[in-house]
Amino acid sequence: xxxxxxxxxxxxxxxxxRFPPLEGEEVSLAAAWNRVLAHSVAATADVPxxxxxxxxxxxxxxxxxxxxxxxxxxxxxxxxxxxMGAAPRQALAPGQVMRIATGGMLPPGADAVVMVEYTQxxxxxxxxxxxxxxxxxxxxxxxxxxxxxxxxxxAGTRLRAQDIGLLAAMGIPQVQVRRRxxxxxxxxxxxxVPISAPxxxxxxxxxxxxxxxxxxxxxxxxxxxxxxxxxxxDAWQETVGATLEGADLILLxxxxxxxxxxxxxTTVRSFPQAEILVHGVAISPGKPTILATIDNKxxxxxxxxxxxxxxxxxxxxxxxxxxxxxxxxxxxxxxxTVTARLSRNLASAPGREEFIRVRLxxxxxxxxxxxxxxxxxxxxxxxxxxxxxxxxxxxxxxxAGEAVEVTVFRI
Amino acid sequence: xxxxxxxxxxxxxxxxxRFPPLEGEEVSLAAAWNRVLAHSVAATADVPxxxxxxxxxxxxxxxxxxxxxxxxxxxxxxxxxxxMGAAPRQALAPGQVMRIATGGMLPPGADAVVMVEYTQxxxxxxxxxxxxxxxxxxxxxxxxxxxxxxxxxxAGTRLRAQDIGLLAAMGIPQVQVRRRxxxxxxxxxxxxVPISAPxxxxxxxxxxxxxxxxxxxxxxxxxxxxxxxxxxxDAWQETVGATLEGADLILLxxxxxxxxxxxxxTTVRSFPQAEILVHGVAISPGKPTILATIDNKxxxxxxxxxxxxxxxxxxxxxxxxxxxxxxxxxxxxxxxTVTARLSRNLASAPGREEFIRVRLxxxxxxxxxxxxxxxxxxxxxxxxxxxxxxxxxxxxxxxAGEAVEVTVFRI
Numbered sequence: 001x002x003x004x005x006x007x008x009x010x011x012x013x014x015x016x017x018r019f020p021p022l023e024g025e026e027v028s029l030a031a032a033w034n035r036v037l038a039h040s041v042a043a044t045a046d047v048p049x050x051x052x053x054x055x056x057x058x059x060x061x062x063x064x065x066x067x068x069x070x071x072x073x074x075x076x077x078x079x080x081x082x083x084m085g086a087a088p089r090q091a092l093a094p095g096q097v098m099r100i101a102t103g104g105m106l107p108p109g110a111d112a113v114v115m116v117e118y119t120q121x122x123x124x125x126x127x128x129x130x131x132x133x134x135x136x137x138x139x140x141x142x143x144x145x146x147x148x149x150x151x152x153x154x155a156g157t158r159l160r161a162q163d164i165g166l167l168a169a170m171g172i173p174q175v176q177v178r179r180r181x182x183x184x185x186x187x188x189x190x191x192x193v194p195i196s197a198p199x200x201x202x203x204x205x206x207x208x209x210x211x212x213x214x215x216x217x218x219x220x221x222x223x224x225x226x227x228x229x230x231x232x233x234d235a236w237q238e239t240v241g242a243t244l245e246g247a248d249l250i251l252l253x254x255x256x257x258x259x260x261x262x263x264x265x266t267t268v269r270s271f272p273q274a275e276i277l278v279h280g281v282a283i284s285p286g287k288p289t290i291l292a293t294i295d296n297k298x299x300x301x302x303x304x305x306x307x308x309x310x311x312x313x314x315x316x317x318x319x320x321x322x323x324x325x326x327x328x329x330x331x332x333x334x335x336x337t338v339t340a341r342l343s344r345n346l347a348s349a350p351g352r353e354e355f356i357r358v359r360l361x362x363x364x365x366x367x368x369x370x371x372x373x374x375x376x377x378x379x380x381x382x383x384x385x386x387x388x389x390x391x392x393x394x395x396x397x398x399x400a401g402e403a404v405e406v407t408v409f410r411i
Numbered sequence: 412x413x414x415x416x417x418x419x420x421x422x423x424x425x426x427x428x429r430f431p432p433l434e435g436e437e438v439s440l441a442a443a444w445n446r447v448l449a450h451s452v453a454a455t456a457d458v459p460x461x462x463x464x465x466x467x468x469x470x471x472x473x474x475x476x477x478x479x480x481x482x483x484x485x486x487x488x489x490x491x492x493x494x495m496g497a498a499p500r501q502a503l504a505p506g507q508v509m510r511i512a513t514g515g516m517l518p519p520g521a522d523a524v525v526m527v528e529y530t531q532x533x534x535x536x537x538x539x540x541x542x543x544x545x546x547x548x549x550x551x552x553x554x555x556x557x558x559x560x561x562x563x564x565x566a567g568t569r570l571r572a573q574d575i576g577l578l579a580a581m582g583i584p585q586v587q588v589r590r591r592x593x594x595x596x597x598x599x600x601x602x603x604v605p606i607s608a609p610x611x612x613x614x615x616x617x618x619x620x621x622x623x624x625x626x627x628x629x630x631x632x633x634x635x636x637x638x639x640x641x642x643x644x645d646a647w648q649e650t651v652g653a654t655l656e657g658a659d660l661i662l663l664x665x666x667x668x669x670x671x672x673x674x675x676x677t678t679v680r681s682f683p684q685a686e687i688l689v690h691g692v693a694i695s696p697g698k699p700t701i702l703a704t705i706d707n708k709x710x711x712x713x714x715x716x717x718x719x720x721x722x723x724x725x726x727x728x729x730x731x732x733x734x735x736x737x738x739x740x741x742x743x744x745x746x747x748t749v750t751a752r753l754s755r756n757l758a759s760a761p762g763r764e765e766f767i768r769v770r771l772x773x774x775x776x777x778x779x780x781x782x783x784x785x786x787x788x789x790x791x792x793x794x795x796x797x798x799x800x801x802x803x804x805x806x807x808x809x810x811a812g813e814a815v816e817v818t819v820f821r822i
Contacts, residue, residue: 029606030636033625047791049610054716054788084642085602087612103602103715105613145789152794160820161629162793165622165717169615169790173607191496191514195440196584199460201498202516211576214444218572225441231495304514305465306576338749377465378556379580380458382573383563409571410821 006280008393009353012291012316015277019298021326022248024176029167032159034220035177036325040154043170046143051106053082055138058097058119058127059110062135073128078121082107097127106139113138146170156328158220181221181324184247185212186239187228188254188263189304194228207306207379208253215313218410219321221249236267244271244295248324251317252290254304261288264301268292282352282393285376286312307376311355311388314407337405340369342389347397357385358406369406385409417691419804420764423702423727426688430709432737433659435587440578443570445631446588447736451565454581457554462517464493466549469508469530469538470521473546484539489532493518508538517550524549557581567739569631592632592735595658596623597650598639599665599674600715605639618717618790619664626724629821630732632660647678655682655706659735662728663701665715672699675712679703693763693804696787697723718787722766722799725818748816751780753800758808768796769817780817796820 007015024038053059059082068074081099082088088098088107097114098107106113115138118131146152146166153163159177167175187209195205206228213223224247229235236252243250252264268274271294278291285308290301300317302309340360348354358369369389374381387408391398398404418426435449464470470493479485492510493499499509499518508525509518517524526549529542557563557577564574570588578586604614606621617639624634635658640646647663654661663675679685682705689702696719701712711728713720751771759765769780780800785792798819802809809815 029621030624030634033628045610048615050612052615054786083613084600085604085614103600103615140786140788144786145791152791159625161622161625162717162721162790162796162820164625165618165721165790166794168606168621169618169717171606171610171616189495189514193496195579195582199456199582201461202494203496204459204463204514205580205582207576207580210440210579211572213441214570214572214575217444223441306573306580310573310576375465375551375555377551379573379576380556380563383577385573409573 006282006287006352007278008282009315012278012281013319015291016298016320016323018293019320019323022179022181022324025179026174027177028174029164029172032164032167032175032177033161035159035180036220036327037153037155037157037159038176038178038326040151041167041170041172041175042151043146043148045171046148047146047169048140048144049142051111051142052140053100053102053104053106053113053138054140055113055115056101057114057116057138058129059088059092059100059104059106060097060112060114060129060133061092061094061109062112062133062137064095064097065112065114065129065132068129068132070130073130074132076127076129078125078127111135111139156326158327178324178326181248181321182224182246183216183221183321184243184250185209185216185223185225186243186250186252188231188236188252189228190231192228192254208302208304208309211306211310211379212251212253212302212313215310215318216321219318220325221321231263233263233266236263237270240267240294240299241271244297247297249317249320250294250297250299251302252299253302253309264290264292268294268299271295281312281316283312283315284349284352284354286315287352289316291316303376305376306379307357307382310382314388315355336410337407338367338387339403340367340406342398342400342402342404343368343370344400345397346371346389346391348391348395350394350396353393354391355388356391357381358387358389359384360386360406360408369404417693417698417763418689419693420726423689423692424730426702427709427731427734429704430731430734433590433592433735436590437585438588439585440575440583443575443578443586443588444572446570446591447631447738448564448566448568448570449587449589449737451562452578452581452583452586453562454557454559456582457559458557458580459551459553459555462553463551464511464513464515464517464524464549465551466524466526467512468527468549469525469540470503470511470515470517471508471523471525471540471544472503472505472520473523473544473548475506475508476523476525476540476543479540479543481541484541485543487538487540489536489538522546522550567737569738589735589737592659592732593635593657594627594632594732595654595661596620596627596634596636597654597661597663599642599647599663600639601642603639603665619713619715619720622717622721622790623662623664623713623724626721626729627732630729631736632732642674644674644677647674648681651678651705651710652682655708658708660728660731661705661708661710662713663710664713664720675701675703679705679710682706692723692727694723694726695760695763695765697726698763700727702727714787716787717790718768718793721793725799726766747821748818749778749798750814751778751817753809753811753813753815754779754781755811756808757782757800757802759802759806761805761807764804765802766799767802768792769798769800770795771797771817771819780815
């Protein structure tokens with residue numbers, strides 16, 4: 001067996017920088033939620049394009065109300081009503097007002113809106129105003145939401161509901177977003193059977209394909225599950241070769257036992273333009289991870305143990321998918337991690353980063369992180385856990401009562 | 412105009428309890444991610460169904476290794492190899508071992524695995540063992556992942572990747588999940604035009620339909636956008652009537668100006684079996700919110716200002732959608748909120764709960780929440796914000812430097 005130097009997580013992450021983002025594709029706003037913008041978007045016009053009322057009342061010239069109060073109302077002349085969704089038919093001369101509803105366009109000459117609550121109509125033409133308004137009061141000015149030319153949404157933004165609302169307000173019905181990475185998922189192992197097949201003695205069901213596909217979905221990719229292949233070089237070469245055309249990333253799960261550990265390496269090396277970048281990572285669980293390229297296409301060989309595979313997905317594959325999506329903004333820590341207090345000592349071997357499954361439990365004011373112990377072959381330990389605590393490379397362990405950052409599993 | 416008593420947020424939330432979860436539907440595991448389980452799922456068999464190796468090495472009787480060490484190896488007899496994915500062909504007698512790889516089935520008589528690192532083969536038949544193993548060492552026992560009959564996934568769970576992996580491991584290819592609520596979205600207002608139409612003077616583009624549809628997607632519903640209707644009772648009655656068959660929830664956006672405020676109420680009342688439950692909520696922004704039922708179907712009348720509409724969606728409509736989805740587990744606070752320090756004073760009128768848009772900013776060790784000020788008609792303020800800070804009902808404001816909980820906007 002060849003000797004390979006373990007790579008640190010940081011080293012693997014920096015190797016991922018060689019993979020450029022995928023091309024963009026145009027989608028309608030209805031399909032744009034949770035997609036990543038391929039280009040920055042500037043407003044082509046002011047939003048709104050005119051001064052409008054943001055309260056129901058009367059469009060006025062603010063100075064006509066100065067000094068008005070409950071005991072000294074201003075008397076102004078009603079010259080009409082601003083029809084909703086239409087340009088006012090006339091301008092306001094001094095001393096004149098027009099009825100206006102929220103969203104109505106201010107007539108020329110008007111610079112404020114008096115709320116209906118502070119007025120009383122005396123007949124059809126006269127308005128008593130009991131409160132003065134400042135210029136621009138109760139008005140949304142032209143360009144106050146967005147000024148023409150402003151870039152509020154930059155390339156690499158993952159579009160939230162409000163971002164889509166803003167695009168709609170700017171009159172942009174389609175946007176260029178990064179294509180969803182298509183992720184080939186190949187389960188390997190003579191002992192693995194499909195989940196709906198009967199389970200003969202000695203066989204195991206393929207839990208990884210389903211779990212990895214769901215993680216790919218969660219990160220914004222499109223899973224392409226290719227089923228199970230036996231531990232056989234021909235099958236590996238054929239299946240990996242068949243994905244090179246359609247996949248943006250290839251995931252092989254399994255093949256970390258001695259008998260098969262080199263199958264992934266041999267398979268990769270059998271292709272021209274292939275390179276093993278990483279064979280072994282200083283991470284626990286997940287050490288026997290492989291990162292390779294074939295024809296500039298990334299391939300991850302993931303451990304077969306489901307917990308190991310899922311942790312490597314979260315720590316190493318997710319950043320690659322975000323790169324392929326061009327999500328330039330580093331995910332901010334807020335909202336993804338919580339600080340909790342560790343409920344027991346945890347030992348760790350130095351020289352690797354360890355990820356411990358924890359369950360969160362609130363007790364009075366304290367949020368406790370209870371380690372969920374169990375072998376990395378037990379997927380139930382991931383089901384019982386709410387997140388992961390990281391023990392850094394050179395730390396020999398964490399003590400009960402210590403404050404730890406928990407990366408919470410998100411849907 | 413009729414007088415309506417404002418409802419508190421808590422009162423509205425308790426009124427939502429009258430709406431039962433939707434029926435279940437069967438989906439394959441490939442489509443189950445982020446869906447909500449309709450029934451609890453118990454394991455029908457042990458996982459795994461046999462004791463298996465979780466390391467590469469030799470299946471042994473642990474007691475045969477007791478006392479073994481680097482200077483005093485145990486000599487044992489190799490009687491064959493466990494083929495991957497097959498039942499071993501023979502049992503181990505005392506003093507015997509079999510080669511086994513990770514995932515292999517332990518032969519009868521074996522109760523532990525010695526890692527290959529602590530052994531050396533002397534010829535074909537003899538194994539030197541340099542380290543003793545305890546019973547069950549390097550073995551995943553039958554039922555250690557899940558015991559038959561155990562319920563690890565309960566009704567109301569929103570399925571994460573690991574939950575789907577567990578279902579796969581248990582051999583369950585389909586699950587009953589709650590049907591996605593179909594949410595009719597109706598924009599109203601004479602001044603509103605579709606986003607791709609030209610924008611005549613006095614008109615506004617329909618930002619709300621797109622933003623609300625994205626929020627519905629984010630909460631796990633299925634948006635059913637019905638376009639824009641004018642402020643006209645016939646149009647309202649006809650459009651709302653047309654949704655009663657296919658929608659699980661009806662959202663009307665707009666209609667909060669004086670002229671149209673009662674259109675929603677009049678429309679609702681024109682149907683038999685209709686009831687206005689709430690007309691006005693002690694929330695800011697979002698006060699002119701309506702909650703009604705028609706034929707036991709919920710209808711929300713949302714304010715027209717995009718920020719108000721989006722805040723009401725987050726605070727009131729999302730809980731209703733989670734109810735319709737049967738998501739019984741209260742969303743845990745962890746991972747959705749962060750504690751930050753407010754960077755300026757915020758005043759608030761008592762008697763309503765106020766939600767302030769904030770931007771998060773890290774400065775050294777401190778996470779600051781900078782209020783994003785601006786009228787609730789400005790959707791750009793939501794784009795600039797990372798989350799919301801709540802000022803409770805009876806508080807008159809928050810002071811700069813205070814620690815606040817920020818509910819982070821999630822994709």
